Amino acid sequence: MLRFPDGFLWGAATSSYQIEGAGHEDGRGESIWDRFAARAGAIADGSDGSVACDHYHRWKEDIEIMKRLGLGAYRFSVAWPRVFPTGRWQYNPAGLAFYDRLVDGLLEAGIEPFVTLYHWDLPQPLEDAGGWAVRDTVNAFVEYADVVTDQLGDRVRRFITHNEPWCISVLGYAEGLHAPGRRDWPAALAAAHHVLLSHGLATAVIRENSPDAEVGITLNLVPAEAASSSPADREACRAFDGAFNRWFLDPIYGRGYPEDAIADHVAAGHLPSLELPFVHPGDLAIIAAPTDFLGVNYYSRAVLRSEVVAEADNAPRTVHLGDERTDIGWEVYPDGLRQLLMRVHRDYTPDAIYITENGAAYDTAPDEHGRIHDIERQRFLHAHLAASLEACRAGVPLAGYFVWSLLDNYEWQEGYRKRFGIVWVDFTTQERVLKQSASLYRAIVADNALPAIEPHPAHARRRVLQR
Ligand code: IFM
DSSP states (O other): OEEOOTTOEEEEEOOHHHHOOOTTGGGOOOBHHHHHHTSTTSSTTSOOSSSTTOHHHHHHHHHHHHHHHTOSEEEEEOOHHHHSTTSSSSOOHHHHHHHHHHHHHHHHTTOEEEEEEESSOOBHHHHHTTGGGSTHHHHHHHHHHHHHHHHHTTTOOEEEEEEOHHIIIIIIIISOSSTTOOOOHHHHHHHHHHHHHHHHHHHHHHHHHOTTOEEEEEEEOOOEEESSSSHHHHHHHHHHHIIIIIHHHHHHTTSOSOHHHHHHHHHTTSSSSSSOTTOOTTHHHHHTOOOSEEEEEOOOOEEEEOTTTTSTTOOOEEEOOSSOBOTTSOBOOTHHHHHHHHHHHHHHOOSOEEEEEOOOOOOOOOOTTSOOOOHHHHHHHHHHHHHHHHHHHTTOOEEEEEEEOSBOOOOGGGTTSSOOOSEEEOTTTOOEEEOHHHHHHHHHHHHTEEOSSOOOHHHHHHHHHHO
16 A cells, blocks of 8 residues: 555545536526637537536535545635626625535535636626736636635635636637637737736735635646757757746746746747736736645646747647557656656745646446446556655655546536546436546545555456456
8 A cells, every 4th residue: 555644635626617507597697618618619519518517406416426435625616607797796695605505515524625716717798808818807806706715715724716827828818729719829928917916816815814724726737848859859848848837837936927938929929029018017926925835737748849849830849659648638647747746846845735636538438237447547546646646755745636527527628528527427317427436536535545556457357247
């Protein structure tokens, strides 16, 4: 057995738009994902989150599942359009009451609520007014954060301001792959800044409303390596790391935006000059507000080759080495998690780190007996937890791990076809079935330790035959 530190927090994560459904109930307003999902061709299977896992009605059943798994914590997000259907001014108590019930239900079950304030469902009226690309959205977010943390802050002990600012800004405003579906780099860089600024301002508000709570932000980070030792590939690697990782880590940890990455954006035509037009005096100090933890979401690494640095968009190409991929095409690379944790610890020294998401999309369906032998996911979890443990032993202050995800759910532009859950969801009947990975996870949580032997396809078959 490979033991984790005492007090290690074991959880599972979800987000509001991906699981709640109930898109029009109790006064919920329209979000940018409702609007984006309705756009022809935006979502692979043409679906939206209007029903999703129907968690809004089935939350008690879902808490029962968490209890069966023995989870210590549940990471979920609050849907802003439930609380402020038009983004600001008109507070909707019925919307926030849902989260009140959820928090109380979790606490009764002995599960810590770990609350994310923003996981991508911006109220559409705010987007109509310019979205994250305009500075006033910062004020709207801080007002929303104030109301939520004033209400829940007597019971919630850990708040995350934002989930994955890179996705919010770059996928949403530059690449058009996520809501609101814009393709405008200057807007994306302004959006990234406003998200970070709102994080810094909300941190102060949360501390006032909930003095005992810990506050952090979650970043999706990707360890980068050069495809070869050639200077050009190393340069591509530097550029990727600057735009993807350091662009967010550096300002949060008080270093401002990385100069090399600013220069890259200027060279690519994303910025008019080295002066960042959206940064006002005092902003960087606000963004660097001390936090209690960093949330790290890890899925895979990037291996960079230089050959397309000369292409129009000046983007280095990512190549994947290694044959093992999940159903979404991402390379399985567990050691990247160890490398990433070591690097964040070494370069930024957060007081604590939570892995707030880690998991894999595999479409393993129930067999004729209704059992789901998702051996690949079990191997994925085992290997990534082993990598996390190595980082712990090397001194990284890793305080917890949240598997992505508790349930199969709405995987954004992929629709319902990519299943990340340790619990299967039948999207027609809403039946939930625990996968074998859920059993493995339950055992790991109960022991606070990893079985020394990796899950193996042959073991999975034996277990089936013994039943
Ligand atoms: O489903 C998403 C989640 O919403 C944010 N992080 C990555 C996951 C898998 O793509």
